[in-house]
Amino acid sequence: MIEQLSQLSALTDLAVEARNMVVERTGGEIEGVALEEEQKDNAKVTRIQVMNEMASQRIGKAPGNYITIESESLRVADKPSHEYLSGILAEELNRLIDYNALKKSPNQEATILVIGLGNWNATPDALGPQVVHHILVTRHLYDSSPADAKQGMRPVCALAPGVLGLTGIETAEIIRGVVDRVHPDLIIAIDALAAKESSRLASTIQISDTGIYPGSGLGKRRIGITQQDMGVPVIAMGIPTVINSVNIVNDTINQLMNQPNIPPQLKTSLQQGNDYQQIIQNILQPFMGDLIVAPKGIDQLIRDTSKVIAGGINVALHPDIRAEDVSLYLQ
Amino acid sequence: MIEQLSQLSALTDLAVEARNMVVERTGGEIEGVALEEEQKDNAKVTRIQVMNEMASQRIGKAPGNYITIESESLRVADKPSHEYLSGILAEELNRLIDYNALKKSPNQEATILVIGLGNWNATPDALGPQVVHHILVTRHLYDSSPADAKQGMRPVCALAPGVLGLTGIETAEIIRGVVDRVHPDLIIAIDALAAKESSRLASTIQISDTGIYPGSGLGKRRIGITQQDMGVPVIAMGIPTVINSVNIVNDTINQLMNQPNIPPQLKTSLQQGNDYQQIIQNILQPFMGDLIVAPKGIDQLIRDTSKVIAGGINVALHPDIRAEDVSLYLQ
């Protein structure tokens, strides 16, 4: 199904960008796509709901909820801002999760499996594994903890399964195998994303309840990290760390059109070239298939933003663990 | 069963050391333990067979075959020596594996799953994950490869599952989950080992067909990485990277006894103190439970020796891949 979606979806992993592109093209709201924006101090939260299959086809994103937290301060190594953003992330994450519905019995909190997708050896792709590194893992301690220590603590486990090229195994297969042994009640999967606009790199967090398909590899993925394939709900979460190289050219040409000193013929032909996007894509595909476009400080940005995500997840999943006790449970 | 084995086994992961300790104590060969030694250029190969349950109890190692390759040159960053040792490793590995017996059909080579046990964030424990990093992974390419390219190539996949403290999941559970999806015909599990004598650190490779129990963690391991628990044969492989701190004291006291200028009373009492080993162990346990004793250049030694093991596995599993083509299949 994903494969049949609009070409536009290939340009970005962010639902908010996909929606904006369609709106810009068509000049109006999209039927079946609800939008809600909330401006917070220093952060903007956008909640998009793709309500049906037709809307999904229009914007190239699976039906479900997509929450975007945007803040320039995610990019700046400023601890208080990052803790603030972790707090917002925890709140938004908990909007999407009904823990009580997940519980198998009144005495047993829901077990959560956090998955860090991506390749720890490729910097811009290492977001998921680095988040997992900072996750407060408790499942192995949970059963042996005294009842009052368990209060408001949930059994959490975590895995960074690697990528197909490193393991020779479809990532979703590994996860499904682990799910069959661990029987989690919820999966949270983190992955590095691709954005369309460079201004969104390392400044946007997307959370969705639609699941995720790990990096295509050979393009013949039989199973996804989705509720359908995993048998339990899946929350996907990510931060854009690269942009599709096609978008750089597009953006430049768009900016070119807005320049006062641009030769008028060039402007006209660019505006007329309705399908020049497709042309560009065809040209670039073989040429830049193995190039990435990333922020200069990407190594540090991955280290910093992975802590923001892990912090948000830790706070969301263990509501009654006081901040000062968190370290007691860390390996 | 492992738990009931002799206390001696706690002092070393190497069968050759466990056997030597018993022989030194009892002064004779052990019934049910066969020993074969072969001196090669620059390397000594020792093959020990623990033939039955009684012998297993005596030396504290599960019944099966244990091959040790010892060479000082493993410790020296010398490429030609390391390639030579990879060659010996490949040979000895292939002594333990009957690939034809493993094959499910004449047209399908056996699928091998390589597991890198240990914690990639703790240097002396990172051997397994680093070996996996250098393994020639082919399973995802195998089916789509042309028939003649498949000749003498086997479908290999690899996983570094992490440790209980990082994942919250018993390592053997993760592996069993993956086994149930991937259906390998053989598992090769690599782990960093503990030795008794410091001279063996980074100079000995042990290969066995008995399987392995990953680092005890909470001590209530329900399943092991063994044929019994995994349903397929398991080869375990490792290099000692640390020594038990008890052994340092033991070794020093042993050396003390051989000094000419040692006070005679001290010597006598040390020799009489039949159970001083137990005393020392009791004392050290709480005191040094979280200390490791490792070679100074351990970071570099892990990097180097992981390539020796990976090289040996790659050559053993893909016999007809020419050395100069290996890189074509590497990620």
Add this chain to the structure above:
Amino acid sequence: MIEQLSQLSALTDLAVEARNMVVERTGGEIEGVALEEEQKDNAKVTRIQVMNEMASQRIGKAPGNYITIESESLRVADKPSHEYLSGILAEELNRLIDYNALKKSPNQEATILVIGLGNWNATPDALGPQVVHHILVTRHLYDSSPADAKQGMRPVCALAPGVLGLTGIETAEIIRGVVDRVHPDLIIAIDALAAKESSRLASTIQISDTGIYPGSGLGKRRIGITQQDMGVPVIAMGIPTVINSVNIVNDTINQLMNQPNIPPQLKTSLQQGNDYQQIIQNILQPFMGDLIVAPKGIDQLIRDTSKVIAGGINVALHPDIRAEDVSLYLQ
């Protein structure tokens, strides 16, 4: 001079341990060694002053001030405790530095050069380089900053020069070369230390105004990182990350003597063996010269404690930079 100091100094880099050893042996205070202890919440501060050459010879530490901050919580990954310890470190550091006396002119704050000694490729030796990584470097921005931004900010630069084995250059030579170009008014040198007692590993910070000699290497160090050789005052700072393997045996034997069930002859001979320490040292030297004894979680401990030290230095050197603005100056 250092070479002529008591053999005891070889067993520990900590002045507090060296002093305690002498006091234990002689049963009384040492002339010329002043001791001041302050118990704070969750941390104990010990200030030792070695007042003259004779006292220096007795305890094997150069004349000067040694401040030790001891806290079990340094070892625990607990952010609030670590920030608290950074605060104490900043206070104690500022006891040793008279910034006004260092200033070359009233309008120019003292320039500080932070040096991270040690080998970034060898985990327990990587403390210095990792501290440098977290130092707030401002010297290159200082001159171009507006006057009011400079208020309470000092020009700080930092270097991790590597070790002799990696560079082929005496570390002190590299630093002296940089000093001759940069003309700092003060050097702060950080290094991983060796302790005698394992309980001090990663739980003690030592600050001194005596300078430091980087790891001996070939033993023919011509120059040290001292005021004499650098031409400017040098503060040395470190955390013990390893213990001398001799000490493990010593500690065990000491503990042995306190056991109720120890054979009386052994006890007697151990107590009589006045010079068995020397014997042990002679035995172990060739045998364990290339072994290190470190805490199990050393990789993580180095990461965590380097931030405590860097945090303390950053706060001490830039008193008016508000915590929330620190990130604005970080690379």
Add this chain to the structure above:
Amino acid sequence: MIEQLSQLSALTDLAVEARNMVVERTGGEIEGVALEEEQKDNAKVTRIQVMNEMASQRIGKAPGNYITIESESLRVADKPSHEYLSGILAEELNRLIDYNALKKSPNQEATILVIGLGNWNATPDALGPQVVHHILVTRHLYDSSPADAKQGMRPVCALAPGVLGLTGIETAEIIRGVVDRVHPDLIIAIDALAAKESSRLASTIQISDTGIYPGSGLGKRRIGITQQDMGVPVIAMGIPTVINSVNIVNDTINQLMNQPNIPPQLKTSLQQGNDYQQIIQNILQPFMGDLIVAPKGIDQLIRDTSKVIAGGINVALHPDIRAEDVSLYLQ
């Protein structure tokens, strides 16, 4: 002077690309720029000599020799090819160095200082530091080596000084300070380069005898790593690991013009837009100033190609050290 050079030089660090751009524009050879090409098995060597100041101004590269080794196989992780390329690199390096002229006395071989420029924390910029990691450092052993062991071995030292943003010190200042202490007879400086064409990424090595200016930083570099500022000859060496984002747009537009299905008006206006390059550059500068464009597998490429360069340097500088003995001198 560099600052006055043609704008074109900003687009690439490779003299061969700079020369080609001028030739393409002007349609003929450039006076004062000599070109020599040699096709070897699997590698093409281009030697460019910029003979005078006027030629230097034309192509935007300082007067001197520039040797380029181009090979697709540099990009492929194939050990034999990489050793072959190291050999070619050693040969070409030795064309530029007259060791005998460098010697201060007949009995003392020239001392060489290898400098690894760049930031070890930023993947595409880490080439220099990683080369230094693999350099065979001998200076500290040289004097104590027996005379016959010294035969054909040279005293080599190495330093990775970091970048201005990490140290607060101009990189060239650090190096000059070290030069003043160590008195090398030659400097070899390695740095990651920027190319114009993506096909050259990780497939080209440039060696020149012109020195190098480390990453501009604040743009007010007072001194360079040049013979003039260092007082000894400087060989610069590098591999392109990123491309200037301006070039991506240029390349795409150039490819666009060669498409059959491109709208004729667009083609015309692009060809007419003589100064659209400048327009694009103006637009992109603020927009993509902090973006990098790098190959997908950049982490692995840096690891692999740094070994090719270090291998070439090691062989060139120590001609009589047999390959199998190299490891004996390694730390």
